[in-house]
Amino acid sequence: MEILITNDDGIYAEGIYALAKALGKAGNVTVVAPDTQRSAVGHAITIADPLRVTPAKHNGKFFGYSASGTPADCVKLGIKSIMKKSPDLVLSGINLGGNLGYNILYSGTVSGATEGALLGIPSIAISLDTFTKPDFSAAAAFAVKLSGLMKKRSLPPGTLLNVNLPNIAASKIKGVRVTNQSRTSFNDWFDKRTDPHGNTYYWMTGDFKTKDADRDSDVNALKAGYISVTPIQFDLTDYKFISELQNWDIKR
């Protein structure tokens, strides 16, 4: 199995090492990842600048390709220019921080896997719901398990899996839930400050509102100690609203 791995925390992040190491037992791994942190880049791609690709080492040995672009750029580069054979699987992660609810729109991790799905490759985004003291072992083991399943089962074209794990010991995880994307998002605001030269600037800040009464949501699965697996797709059409919109006086 040929496996392409990317992330948005950058090629020197612990999460991508854990993922690449675990998957190395399941197949032939190629890592193409951003040269620095690219969190919250959404599905950005680089069209106005050239991309640089350089080899990156880990523990003194070649680890993968470091690219001056976004996760989506890395997946395109991996599939179209770097790998000799098209991958059987694209994995993005393991992200430091959950990718839940509407926040997946801002997620570079999810966009790496989305790019894989758009290019017709079975793809998984995987995130650990913590920013401190991460233990990537359960997430890495689950990624290996899912990769095995992907060989036997198939996703619909354009659909990918968004996986999130609570940051607890593998033995304490209660199980796996197939979930829907919750209707929660960051509640953000701006901290207005003045720099030493008298100029105003703003810092975006906020908290994640995890209120969600829906038992089957990604947020609630994590709260209850389960791994969350949400199948997601990118036909954004609101089909339910089309007939009502037809009745607006919209046509000339």
Add this chain to the structure above:
Amino acid sequence: MEILITNDDGIYAEGIYALAKALGKAGNVTVVAPDTQRSAVGHAITIADPLRVTPAKHNGKFFGYSASGTPADCVKLGIKSIMKKSPDLVLSGINLGGNLGYNILYSGTVSGATEGALLGIPSIAISLDTFTKPDFSAAAAFAVKLSGLMKKRSLPPGTLLNVNLPNIAASKIKGVRVTNQSRTSFNDWFDKRTDPHGNTYYWMTGDFKTKDADRDSDVNALKAGYISVTPIQFDLTDYKFISELQNWDIKR
């Protein structure tokens, strides 16, 4: 009516002038837009850097607020820090270039309007399907018409309108179609080059595959000379696939 306008071509682009001028007759317009071109940024937001906001002029008069961020940043800033009252409407555009099919994932224009919808404001993204010799008049007039409709009708929470116009004279436009997002995307590849110092770099390039047999798609509406209006939403869950995924041997 309080109206917030942004775009991804930057605050000095012709399309945003045309839109702000036209909407100025329909309401009280506040412009908050990126200080430079931010095309293909997707739904990126700026969390690791502070944001600067400076006044921008057009024809010697104050026009709006120029921000050192993405379209999504601008909408957040506009609503949460700059405007005194929350807007009744967010408009993003008029973009130079169509935002159709899967390409809307990469679109800064669409992400500006998406941010508005996520914050609970009726929102419209509007794009002109050309990169050369744009005539923004029909698009600006249609934006005014839609804004009027928005006062009378309401969108479901989280749903926004993605509008695209062919670059033809208003008199030649055949009408308006309510459409779905087509399953077309860029067919891109990388042009591998060597710089004067002997280092390799890559340019992303490609073409837009507009093949789509679906009469009701955004792409086909434009081809046939119609304005395309697609209602879009951001619950990405693939609900149709959930029951099948439950049957995978995914649980422990």
